[in-house]
Amino acid sequence: MSTHLDRLLALGDDALVAAQRLGQWCTRSPEMEEDVALANIALDQLGAARLLLSYAGELEGAGRDEDALAYLRSDREFRNVLLVELADRDFAVMIAKLLFLAAYQRLRYQRLAAGEDARLAAIAAKAVKESAYHLDHAAMWTARLGDGTDVSHERMQAAVDEVWPYTHELFEDEPDLRLPWLSTVEDVLAGATVRRPADGWAPGGGRDGRHTEQLSYLLAEMQVLHRAHPGARW
Amino acid sequence: MSDGWPLWEVFVRPRRGLSHSHVGSLHAPDAQMALRNARDLYTRRQEGVSIWVVPAAEVVASSPDEKDTFFDPAADKVYRHPTFYEVPEGAAHL
Numbered sequence: 507m508s509t510h511l512d513r514l515l516a517l518g519d520d521a522l523v524a525a526q527r528l529g530q531w532c533t534r535s536p537e538m539e540e541d542v543a544l545a546n547i548a549l550d551q552l553g554a555a556r557l558l559l560s561y562a563g564e565l566e567g568a569g570r571d572e573d574a575l576a577y578l579r580s581d582r583e584f585r586n587v588l589l590v591e592l593a594d595r596d597f598a599v600m601i602a603k604l605l606f607l608a609a610y611q612r613l614r615y616q617r618l619a620a621g622e623d624a625r626l627a628a629i630a631a632k633a634v635k636e637s638a639y640h641l642d643h644a645a646m647w648t649a650r651l652g653d654g655t656d657v658s659h660e661r662m663q664a665a666v667d668e669v670w671p672y673t674h675e676l677f678e679d680e681p682d683l684r685l686p687w688l689s690t691v692e693d694v695l696a697g698a699t700v701r702r703p704a705d706g707w708a709p710g711g712g713r714d715g716r717h718t719e720q721l722s723y724l725l726a727e728m729q730v731l732h733r734a735h736p737g738a739r740w
Numbered sequence: 741m742s743d744g745w746p747l748w749e750v751f752v753r754p755r756r757g758l759s760h761s762h763v764g765s766l767h768a769p770d771a772q773m774a775l776r777n778a779r780d781l782y783t784r785r786q787e788g789v790s791i792w793v794v795p796a797a798e799v800v801a802s803s804p805d806e807k808d809t810f811f812d813p814a815a816d817k818v819y820r821h822p823t824f825y826e827v828p829e830g831a832a833h834l
Contacts, residue, residue, distance in 0.1 A: 537745060539766050539777040546780045646773060 508679060508713070511565050512585065514626070515575075516679070516713055517614070518558030519586035522576055523721070524607060525551035526728050527594060536597065543643060547604070550636040557629045577732035581722050582715040589672040591712070591721040598651055598658075598665035605644035606669060609690045610676045612637035613683045645694045652698030659699065666695065667703050674708035747796035748774040750781075752788035760792050768793075 508516070528548035535541045559572040570578075589607060594600040615637055618630035651662040677684040695702050711717070731738055745767040751760035763782045768774035774793040783791065802810055814820065 537767055539745075539768060539781065543777060543780045546784065643776065646776065650769065650773075 510623070511562055512713075513679070514558055514562040514565065516585040516587075518555050518562055518575070519584050520590050520607070520611070521551040521558065522555035523584070523586045523724065524590040524604075525549070525555060526724055527590060528600070528604070530594070531600065544600075547636075547640050547643065550633075550640065554629065554633045554636070561625060561629070573732065573737075577729045581717050581725055584715060584717065584721065584725070585713055586717075586721075587672070587675045587712045588709055588718055589669065589675065589712075591717060591724060592669065592672065593720045595668075596661060596665070598661045599669060601644050601647045601651065602662070602665040602669045604640060605648055605694060606673045606676070606691065608637050608640035608644055609687050609694075610673075610683070612641055613686055614680070617680075617683070641690070645697075648694055648700065649698040652695070652700040662698065663700050666700050670703040670705075671707045671709055674705070675710040675712060678710060678713060745769050748778070748793045749796050749799060750774075750778045751792040751794070752778075752782055753790040754788055756789060760790065763787075765796060771795075 525548045528544050528551065531544045532541050532548075535544060555576070556572050559575045563570045563572060563575055589603060592599070592603065594603070612634060615630040615634035619627050619634055621627050621630070648662060651658040653659070654662075677687070692702050746769075747765055748768055748771075749765050750763050752763045753760045766774065766777050766781055768777045771793060775791060778791045778793050782788070
């Protein structure tokens with residue numbers, strides 16, 4: 507059973523790593539409008555990450571602030587799920603990851619917003635509206651790609667198949683969230699004529715700090731400036 | 741790739757009681773996505789409470805060539821302006 511601090515770090519790191527991945531799409535989306543939409547979502551995630559990690563730092567009581575936690579931890583100290591760190595091989599993979607993450611975050615934040623920790627409840631109450639929008643954005647794209655051309659359908663299906671195994675890890679702490687998550691996600695996939703993959707291989711370990719090498723590259727890019735020039739501002 | 745997605749005109753109502761105003765345009769594959777793109781592009785800083793999107797191709801515009809026949813005849817009809825009324829004392833918001 508994880509502690510309250512572990513849970514905060516897990517939530518905060520999910521959001522932070524997702525933000526960094528989404529930010530990498532800026533100038534690389536199919537259209538400028540989509541650049542802005544993804545950057546907006548990335549900034550929502552970053553905003554939640556800042557609040558969660560600041561709180562985690564205070565709770566830890568070791569004098570680490572949000573920057574220390576974001577920029578000065580190594581990959582082994584990150585508690586995010588593998589799903590968010592996976593490289594976005596193409597646009598469909600990014601959309602599939604966002605769909606699965608947002609559907610999960612919305613349920614998670616909904617529950618936390620009604621929880622006993624008032625500060626966390628306030629953070630979650632704000633984030634849940636953002637998650638609903640992220641879910642909407644990802645669902646729209648899943649439908650357009652899945653039910654679009656033969657090529658887009660094939661690539662959306664391939665993306666969902668590729669990412670599906672990593673969704674199991676989302677429910678390690680709260681397995682009862684998987685049923686409502688499935689009902690949301692299966693509706694979206696059915697509407698997009700995308701086949702729901704069978705459950706099988708379920709990689710994990712992210713919550714214990716065992717990550718794919720892709721996280722190391724992501725962190726290197728995210729942390730290099732702060733490590734080279736500690737406390738740099740502009 | 742901009743030639744792939746059609747252009748949409750965006751109208752935003754800043755708050756209740758005001759009317760929608762044209763704020764700009766954007767590219768989107770369809771109406772639903774246009775509405776969402778408009779939300780992200782034009783209401784990020786709480787600029788509005790309602791958005792309309794209209795396919796730019798559906799907007800019928802007056803032609804610059806017709807400017808004279810369309811608008812000049814109104815120039816010398818001063819009686820169309822409400823400048824011949826006396827504003828009563830104390831009517832601040834007429």
